[in-house]
Amino acid sequence: MSHRPRSDRHSFSSPSRFWHRLGMGLLVAGTLALPVSTLAQEGGEGAQPKASPSPIQSPNSSNGEATPRSFFNSGSPRSAEPKMNYGQLIDAIKANQVAKVEVDTNRRQAIVTLKDxxxxxxxxxxxxxDNNPELLNLLRSRSETIDLDINRTPDNSALYGLLTNLLVVAILIGLVVMVVRRSANASGQAMSFGKSKARFQMEAxxxxxxxxxxxxDEAKEELQEVVTxxxxxxKFTAIGAKIPRGVLLIGPPGTGKTLLAKAIAGEAGVPFFSISGSEFVEMFVGVGASRxxxxFKxxxxxxxxxxxxxxxxxxxxxxxVGYGGGNDEREQTLNQLLTEMDGFEGNSGIIVIAATNRPDVLDLALLRPGRFDRQVTVDYPDVxxxxxxxxxxxxxxxxxxxxxxxAIARRTPGFTGADLANVLNEAAIFTARRRKEAITMAEVNDAIDRVVAGMEGTPLVDSKSKRLIAYHEVGHALIGTLCPGHDPVEKVTLIPRGQAQGLTWFTPDEDQSLMTRNQMIARIAGLLxxxxxxxxxxxxxxxTTGAGNDIEKITYxxxxxxxxxxxxxxxLVALEEEGDRNFSGGDWGKRSEYSEDIAARIDREIQAIVTAAHQRATRIIEENRNLMDLLVDALIxxxxxxxxxxxxxxESYQQSQKQPALAGK
Ligand SMILES: Nc1ncnc2c1ncn2[C@@H]1O[C@H](COP(=O)(O)OP(=O)(O)OP(=O)(O)O)[C@@H](O)[C@H]1O
Ligand SMILES: [Zn+2]
Incomplete structure (x- = not known):
């Protein structure tokens, strides 16, 4: 029974993590769109929803509201009798045509009897x-000639109408609530409980x-025991063993942590309660703790x-710790969580499974014995x-x-389970759109590209910037081809995807579990x-700014x-904390304790590596200037x-030259 994480591997036994960090599996070297156009794009998207007419302004809804107490009764289709409006009433009073007026106590209507x-x-x-002073003053001034009653009990028909409306609304609300409850119960899902609007879900x-x-499989094996x-x-209590209360699943997003937790509940046949940590932490102090x-109740x-x-x-x-110091609300919630975990006995039949991709930032109190003392790593899947x-x-x-x-598995190093599910789903969508009977490799390939690099855009028309992007991409592809040790080129394209204006794809060889120094330098040269x-x-x-992304990867x-x-x-010293940055990509976690002198030396070493790779790449490009021109024409x-x-x-170019291009040192 191991209480230690099994994740203790060499980082290189799982090179897919590396690849993931470098652009998900296939190494993609893309030319970033210029920031200007990125901004323009965002602006466009952001502006769109505002442009659509809001329902409040739509003519329909304003009708009902604007004329609720219109003076006009005439023209009402409900009655054939001529109806008098407010203005006509005033005129009639002034013209001495009115015999009797009764005004409701609520001043909503007047019942008028004409002399003739x-x-x-x-x-x-x-x-x-309501309470119209003009009318009342006028009526009072004519009280000798008009039989006036200004305290008439309002005709309850209006009230009645109001009540009926309210009743209808209440019934509708009731129905909606019932339907929602029903469907929640039927599926056994999305049942939220009680008082503090607890946002957890229960699946029976x-x-x-x-x-x-x-x-x-490793994670599955370790969790098999939890099912028992x-x-x-x-089985355990009989021999005096304490059942663990908490298990922490550690792994990058989409690797199936939630799925695994659900599977445990499913296998054990017990209800599954779930909540997301971010939902605990609300704006209002105290809500998280009560959730x-x-x-736990x-x-x-x-x-x-x-x-x-x-x-x-x-x-x-x-x-x-953290941004801007402590956060009271979060700490209260965390304290409550710790209290709850201490509060139930290991044998109470509740097992808490938590998931994170940032184990390095967790409060150590959470990891103490009796809390999340078991940690299971859920890693990127291998081929x-x-x-x-x-x-x-x-x-x-x-x-x-x-x-x-x-074949798909081979093409997708660094993909998570969620990515793979996504690939097949996108492929199915492409297939339906193309009106095909079944998913073919063409759809799968397009789906992979889409999952890696985003949606396809429209290529630029031939222009200076298109040529520049073409040279940039051919630069990647040519170094990738001529530099020994580089992963082979999968394809080069000028069809934009996501934010990239052009892309060069490489397929890393995943069977090879280690990378040599030479291969790493080759990769840096390729990115350059x-x-x-x-x-x-x-x-x-x-x-141009097109190399921004490349430079980030090179530096990494x-x-x-x-x-x-x-x-x-x-x-041979590790100068970075193993607080795993691979998972999140964020670098704001712990920083190693090393002297400024070492920090400066690190920077110099990085500089030296990049400079050497840069020289190598420059030599290859300069020596193959003519070949580049040909390749760029072909690509455009x-x-x-x-x-x-x-x-x-x-190759055929090199044959025609009869003097093979040299691949740099
Ligand atoms: N190992 C796996 N086997 C089968 N399907 C998987 C696997 N991993 C992920 N998936 C698919 O991806 C979906 C999303 O995975 P899941 O939500 O469990 O990931 P996660 O690790 O909990 O991610 P997050 O940290 O983002 O919540 C699953 O519902 C499932 O369809
Ligand atoms: Zn590039």
Missing amino acids: APPGSKPQTVQLL KTGVGFDDVAGI FLKQPE VRDL KAKENAPCLVFIDEIDAVGRQRG QGRELILAIHAQNKKLHEEVQLA GGRVAEEVIFGDDEV LARQMVTKLGMSSLG DQETIEGEHFRQLV
Whole structure:
């Protein structure tokens, strides 16, 4: 029974993490759109919703509101009798035509009898504005000639109408509430409880089992035991073993932590309570803590059960640190959570599973024995894992027989389970849109591209900037092809995706679990290829913002080489905390304690690595200037060049020159 995380691997046994950080699996070197156009895009999107007419301004809804107490009764289709309006009433009084007026106590209407009214005819009803002084003064001044009663009990028909309306509204609300409750109960889901608007959910049966989770076998194995705790606690209590209360699942988003927790509840056949840490932390002080109380109260009533807290880092950050110092509300919530976890006995049949991708920021109190003392890492799936996950999500999809899940798995290093599910779903959508019978490899490939790099845009028309982007991309692809040790080019394209104006894709070889120093340098040179091409072709003053993303990746790689991998003259020391930055990409967590002198040396080493790679890339580009021009023309012409074709173009050019281009040192 191990209480230690099993994550203690060399970071390189899981190179997919690296790749993930570098742009999800396929190494993509994209030319970022200029910030100007990015801004324009955001502006456009943001402005759109405002442009659509708001319902309040729509003519329909204003009608009812604007004339609720119109003086006009005439023209009302409901009555054939001529109706008098307010103005006519005033005129009639002034003209001495009115015999009798009764005004309601609420001043809403006046019942008017005209002097020349034919016998037996009904008096006129005139709608008034509330408490109209003009009318009342006029009436009082004529009180000798007019039979006046200003305290008439209002005709209850108006009140009656109001009541009926209220009743209808109440019935409708009742119906809606009933329907919502019904559907919530029927599916056993989304039942939120009680007082403090506790936003946790309860699923009586999750309907998920271990068979629905693939590719994370180690985690599954470790959690198998939790199922037994829930199912047969006697097994453990009989021999005096204390059942653990909390398990912390650690792993990047989308790797299936929630799914795994649901599967445990499903396998054990116990209810599943879930809440997200971010929902605990509300604007109002005290709400979070009371949500925690409510959650555990309900859980105790339903034991044995499983409580799942997603994003526990939102509440569980170290107390008294973080942005802008402490946060009272969050700390109260965290304290409440700790109290609750201490409050129930290990044998009470409640197991709390929490998930996070930032274990390094958690308050240590959470990790103490008796709380989340078991930690299970849920990592990116490897190639076999991905194939198994794909198999699960392919079950309900129509795949053409040419589609091989193993091939998709090979193409998707660094993808999480959620990414893979997404790929198959996008592929199905493409298939439907193209009116095909079954998903083919074409749709799968498009879906992968889309998941990695975003939606396809419209290519630019031939212009200076298109040529510049083409040189940039060909720069990446050419270094990638001519620099030994670089991953092969998968394709080069000028079709924009997401924010990138052009993209070069590489397929890393995942079977190879380690990377050499030479390969890392080659990768850095490849990433530099775009910028270097801009420099060589257009000159140092004409370089663009397009390399922003590349430079970020270059810096990350070079820093890893110096501070983690012992690949610089600083030697074999780890200079970065292992507080895992791979998971989140955020660097604002802990910072290592090293002297300023070491910090300066790290910077110099990084500089040296990048400079050497830059020189190498420059040499390759300069030596292949003519080849570049040809490749750029081909790319502008064809918009996308597949890797194989690209290599052929390079090779045939080299043949024609009879003097193979040198690949730099
Ligand atoms: N290992 C897996 N096997 C099968 N499907 C998976 C796996 N991992 C993820 N998925 C799919 O991706 C979806 C999202 O995964 P899930 O929400 O469990 O991830 P998570 O790790 O909890 O992510 P987050 O941290 O963002 O909440 C699942 O509902 C499932 O469809
Ligand atoms: Zn680039």
